[in-house]
Amino acid sequence: MSAARGTDSVRLDGKVAIVTGAGRGLGRAYAIAMAEAGAAVVVNDLDGETAESTAEEIRTAGGRAATVVAAVGTSKTAQELVDTAVNEFGRLDVLVANAGALRDRVLWKMSDEDFDLVISSHLRGAFTCGRAAAVTMREQKEGGRIILIGSPAGQFGSFGQTNYSAAKAGLVAMSRTWSLELARAEIAVNTVIPTALSPMTATIPAYAKVYEDYLRGEPIPVEYRRDHALGTPEDVAPLVVWLASDAAADVTGQALGLGGDRLTVYSHPDVLHTQNHDGGWSPALIDEAWHSGLDAHAQRSGPRGSEQDS
Known part of the structure; x- marks a missing residue:
């Protein structure tokens, strides 16, 4: 397991984190980076094989990991995740709500099922997991961190993604509300807006070739890393580690983006x-x-x- 960049002086030693959707892609990068920074991690994914692969990579490197194989969205799954953290590692300090499905269709072709699945996995999944985590963190009386994972689609809109854009915009609004409600309990709540090369990125004609080159092991050109904020999933992970750490204890209610070489602070809606x-x-x-x-x-x-x- 490679050393996580930027985490050598920002540590998560003694902390216990849940990362949903951690079997592959961005979720896997978050889970591994948090383990590298010292956290014990509950790895969740719907795919048991990929969940165990992430957990095994953490254990092989000397870290601690447990797995919960289940789809997010239900209160049952949320409670199982929290119970696993407490039973396996003694406490819960951090929730990273990353899991979610995609069902892209233009409005007039989107079915009820397409809409409901994406809302249930992204928005309801973050809600049920966030609620269960908040209950335990408040009972512990030692603060905590809830990190929701948004998207540029939720900030600006995205053609063909009514369901996904609505869910991701809802996550930002939900995190800002939670930051108010949980402030007295010293639980910081923020949204990360990641941008990274992925199979979804590859469907955008302007990025198809750079994604193919990336899969072949070629470096991502500087102009994409800077001007388009496109990098690897591992490029995004340092922001999640920092927000989970004591160094970011006073950061709450924010939407922060990271991709490639670009770190971004997004605005709150305001009266123009x-x-x-x-x-x-x-x-x-x-x-x-x-x-x-x-x-x-x-x-x-x-x-x-x-x-x-x-």
């Missing part, structure tokens, strides 16, 4: 402009106000640098 009209507004007055200056404050969908800009 207000205008009053004595006696209220009619449709005609709204139209006049819009076209005489309010339209300059309009926000567009899609991230900067997207194909929608061209």
Whole structure:
């Protein structure tokens, strides 16, 4: 197991973490990096083989790991994860709610089942796991960390991802609410917005070749790492380790992104402009106000640098 970059002076010794969806990709990178930093890790995945592979890599390197093979979303799974942490390692300090499914379709082709599965795995899964974790952390009276995993889709929207975008936007709003509710218990809650090369990234024509080159072992070009914030799953993991650590005890209610060489702080929604009209507004007055200056404050969908800009 390779040394995690940036974690040598930020440690998680003595801490116990749950990472959902940790069998592969980003979740696996988070679990391994946290173990490298000293945490005991409960590895969760729907695929038992990949979950055990992650846990075995941690153990082989001298770390401590347990596995829970189950789909997130139900209260039963959430409680099993928390119980495993407490029974195997004595406590729970960190939850990383990463698991979720994808069912991409444009709106008019998306089925109820497509929508419900993605909402259940990402949003309900984070809710049930977060609730169970919060109960135990509050009972321990020693604080804690809840880290939800968002996406640029939840910040800007994403063509063909009604379900995923809604879930990821909901996670950011949920984490900000929890940061208020759990502040007195010294439980910090944040959302990580990762960007990394993945099979999903490969479906974007502009990134198809760089993903193929990456799979062949070629380095990711600097312009992609910096200008597009695209790197490996391991590039994102240091942010999760830092947020889980004592060094970030006073960081809560934030949406922070990491990908490639770029670290990002995302804004909270804010009021851009207000205008009053004595006696209220009619449709005609709204139209006049819009076209005489309010339209300059309009926000567009899609991230900067997207194909929608061209």
